[in-house]
Each structure stands twice: as C-alpha cells, then as structure tokens.
Amino acid sequence: MEILNVGLGKNSYDILIGENFFEKFPECIGNVYDGKKLFVITDSNVDKIYKNEYGKMFKGFDYTIYVLEAGEKHKHIGIMPAIYSGMVKAGLTRKDMVVAFGGGVVGDIAGFAAASYMRGIDFVQIPTTIIxxxxxxxxxxxxxxxxxxxxLVGAFHQPKLVLIDNYFLNTLTNRYFYDGFAEIVKYGCIYDKNFFEKLENIVKLSGLSETDKNYKENLRKHLMEHINGLVYRSCEIKKEVVEKxxxxxxLRxxxxxxHTIGHAIEQFTNYEKYSHGEAISAGMVDITKIGEKKGFTKEGEAVKIAKLLKALNLPTEIEYPKDEIAKIMKRDKKSTSDGINFVILKEIGEVEIMKIGAEEIFE
Structure with missing residues (x-):
C-alpha cells in the first residue's frame, strides 16, 4: 500500500492506494473517525456486486446502505431530498460520517450530501472506477x-480519507475500464510529458495490435500490471495542483x-450516449486541433494524443452541432460575460488558460 498526503492545512487527508486491502477499511476509517455510525451511499451496479462484502468493509460500525440508481442521468438535484430524508431516518448527526462507495457519480452526490447536510459533515471516498x-x-x-x-450546484468539501483498492477494478466492464484512461492521459497532457510518454510505452510494450481479436481483454491485463503506478502518479499530479x-x-x-467541450457533449446527448471519459477523450482531441489551427498549439500534438487515446479504446472524434455545443458551453461554470476559460495545450506537458468566446472557439 502506498500513501499520498494532500496537504491542505486543517483540510489535509491521506490517499491510500493498494490492492486487496478492503478488509482493512474499518481500521483505516477508524484512524480518522472515532464515531460508530456510517451512512454509505452507493449505486445499484456496485451494490449488486459487492453487497456481500459490506460486513468486512464496515465491520464494527453501525452502517446504513443507501442505494442510488446508477448513471450520470440520475445525478440531478431532484434526488437530494430523498437522500437527506434517508440521512435523517438513519439518525445521522453532525458528528457522524458519510461514505461514498462507487464511481464518480456516487462520489459527487455523496460528497455534496455530506457538504450540505447539517451544514457539513465528514465523509470518506472509496472509489470503484479508474476515473x-x-x-x-x-x-x-x-x-x-x-x-x-x-x-452547476456544488461545493468544495474535502474528504477525510480516500481509499483506493484496485480490487474493485476487476468487475468493471471493458468500456468503463478504458473510460478512466481519458483522465490519466489528461494528466500527461497538462502536467507531465514523461508520464504521457510512459503511458505510450506501456501500450507499445504490450506488443498487441489494435486489430487483434482479443485486443481489449489482453491490453487490459497488461495495463493492470501497471495500474498502481498509473493511479499513484495521476493522484500525485492532482494533489500537487489542488495543494496550490x-x-x-x-492553476486548478x-x-x-x-472538459468544457466534453461536458457539453455529455449534456447534449442527455448523458446516455457517451460516458464521461469518452466525451472528455474527444474533447481533448478537439481543443488540441483548435489550438493547432489557431496557432496556439505545437503542430502534431493532436495526432499524438488521438493515437494514444485510440489505442486505449477511446473515441477521438464525436460529431456534434457546434452551435448547440456553443450554447451549452456558455452556461458552463468557467463561462463569464467576456468569454470562457479554455485550457489550451501549448505542447504535451504544458498548457495555458485562455479566455475565448464560445462561438469564436469553433471559427
């Protein structure tokens, strides 16, 4: 097990990264929480697979399991009253703790519930997907x-602890396994060229061809041999950015x-056609092509990024009506009256934030 500390003064916390240590979760949680009551929020997919493990994961705690319908389309403000009612019925007080056990949707919802219930209670993240x-x-x-x-509705509410057990990745479908690699590629693009090249080399060293019949399965096995290091470095980069x-x-x-284009694609397709990672994958390629066209980005970078994403079974081109995407982007949190803060690649490993109009970006 490896430990990263996110240094944020009184909001500091550890990220624990390992494999098959979920039976130690009670001890890990006990190190940051001296209470007994846990309100565990998960989703229908995760619950179906892991409900028989709850007794080990939360041993010694008085825990309540609250199950959400799986999927981004269920991550809307209308679900919050029922969650708050569940917390009240469970007798949750200000001194008790929420646990997010699931993917990004569960983490976002559970974290927001913790941030807003009784004006804020503590929570722990147990992420079950790469993303x-x-x-x-x-x-x-x-x-x-x-x-x-x-x-569009949210808060900054740091967890007390993040428990990353790669045991949970074994039950992901191939689609959602590769989905997470969009964010891993992103870290190389924005911060660490060597990390980007390391990921390229890992794929190359697999010796696999994208035309192979079992390419997705065999590449997945190869990537799992390197997953702890890839997850560690990705979290390390995010930690460094968040600390600053x-x-x-x-900087953050x-x-x-x-993400600006990617989020707009997700919303335009009603969160049903593309996963988050798939939309972000195409968004990164598109904004890099736009940067090259406008002379902001070193030529050839879009091709390199697209090649790596394609090898990781992610889409690099998604057709969409630019006028509709521009309208959606105008409502983005990064939008202001004089434009949107787009993250533009200068070259792999280096980016710049530029304020550009939503329509202007596609000209």
Missing part, C-alpha cells in the same frame, strides 16, 4: 447537475483540459 480513483475522489469538488448544465489552488481560482483550472 473516480484518479480524478473525482481527490480534490473535494462535489455536486449535482441541473437541467441547464453539469455540476484548492478552490480553482487559477488546468484540470479541465478537454
């Missing part, structure tokens, strides 16, 4: 969607690379 392990479980951004846009800018006033914006 939630390397991204949404770290940094304290929590929230829900409105019909008008993604994550917890509330996203400047770089974590949104590809």
């Amino acid at each position: 939630s392990q390397v991204d949404s479980s770290v940094g304290g951004k929590v929230g829900v969607d409105l019909p008008e846009g993604k994550n 800018d917890e509330k996203e006033s400047n 914006m770089i974590l949104n690379f590809g």
Whole structure:
C-alpha cells in the first residue's frame, strides 16, 4: 500500500492506494473517525456486486446502505431530498460520517450530501472506477447537475480519507475500464510529458495490435500490471495542483483540459450516449486541433494524443452541432460575460488558460 498526503492545512487527508486491502477499511476509517455510525451511499451496479462484502468493509460500525440508481442521468438535484430524508431516518448527526462507495457519480452526490447536510459533515471516498480513483475522489469538488448544465450546484468539501483498492477494478466492464484512461492521459497532457510518454510505452510494450481479436481483454491485463503506478502518479499530479489552488481560482483550472467541450457533449446527448471519459477523450482531441489551427498549439500534438487515446479504446472524434455545443458551453461554470476559460495545450506537458468566446472557439 502506498500513501499520498494532500496537504491542505486543517483540510489535509491521506490517499491510500493498494490492492486487496478492503478488509482493512474499518481500521483505516477508524484512524480518522472515532464515531460508530456510517451512512454509505452507493449505486445499484456496485451494490449488486459487492453487497456481500459490506460486513468486512464496515465491520464494527453501525452502517446504513443507501442505494442510488446508477448513471450520470440520475445525478440531478431532484434526488437530494430523498437522500437527506434517508440521512435523517438513519439518525445521522453532525458528528457522524458519510461514505461514498462507487464511481464518480456516487462520489459527487455523496460528497455534496455530506457538504450540505447539517451544514457539513465528514465523509470518506472509496472509489470503484479508474476515473473516480484518479480524478473525482481527490480534490473535494462535489455536486449535482441541473437541467441547464453539469455540476452547476456544488461545493468544495474535502474528504477525510480516500481509499483506493484496485480490487474493485476487476468487475468493471471493458468500456468503463478504458473510460478512466481519458483522465490519466489528461494528466500527461497538462502536467507531465514523461508520464504521457510512459503511458505510450506501456501500450507499445504490450506488443498487441489494435486489430487483434482479443485486443481489449489482453491490453487490459497488461495495463493492470501497471495500474498502481498509473493511479499513484495521476493522484500525485492532482494533489500537487489542488495543494496550490484548492478552490480553482487559477492553476486548478488546468484540470479541465478537454472538459468544457466534453461536458457539453455529455449534456447534449442527455448523458446516455457517451460516458464521461469518452466525451472528455474527444474533447481533448478537439481543443488540441483548435489550438493547432489557431496557432496556439505545437503542430502534431493532436495526432499524438488521438493515437494514444485510440489505442486505449477511446473515441477521438464525436460529431456534434457546434452551435448547440456553443450554447451549452456558455452556461458552463468557467463561462463569464467576456468569454470562457479554455485550457489550451501549448505542447504535451504544458498548457495555458485562455479566455475565448464560445462561438469564436469553433471559427
């Protein structure tokens, strides 16, 4: 097991990364919480697979399991009253703790419930997908969607602990296994060229061809041999960025690379056609192509990024009506009266935040 500490003064916490240590969760949680009551929020997919493990994961605690319907389309503000009622019925007080056990949607909802219930109670993140392990479980951004846009209601509420056990990745479908690699590629693009090249080399060293019949399965096995290191470095990069800018006033914006277009694609397709990672994958390629066209980005970077994402079974081109996407982007949290803060790649490993109009970006 490896430990990263997110140093945020009184809001500091540890990220524990390992494999098959879920039976030690009670001890880990007990190190940051001296109470007995846990309100565990999960979703229907995770609950179906792991409900027989709850007794081991939360041994010694008085725990309540609250199950959400799985999927981003259920991450809307309308579900919150029922969750709050569940917390009241469970007798949850200000001194008790929420546990988010699931992917990014569960983490966002559970974190927002913890941030807002009784004006804020503590919570722990137990992410079960790659995308939630390397991204949404770290940094304290929590929230829900409105019909008008993604994550428009939320808070900054840091967890007390993040428990990353790669045991949970074994039950992911191939689609959602590869989904998380969009965020891993993002960290290389925005912060660490060597990390990007390391991921390229890991894929190359698999010796597999994308035309192979069992390419997805065999590459997955190969990637799992390296997953702890990839997750560790991704979390380390996010931790470094969050430590410098917890509330996203400047530097932390770089974590949104590809996300402005990607979030708009998700919303335009009603969160049903593309997963988060798939939309972000196409968003990163698109914004890099736009950067090259406008002379902001070193030529050829979009091709390199697309090649790696394609090898990781992610889409690099998604057709969408630019006028509709522009309208949605105008409602993005990063939008202001004089434009949107887009994260533009200068070259792999280096980005710049530029304020550009929603329509202007596609010109």
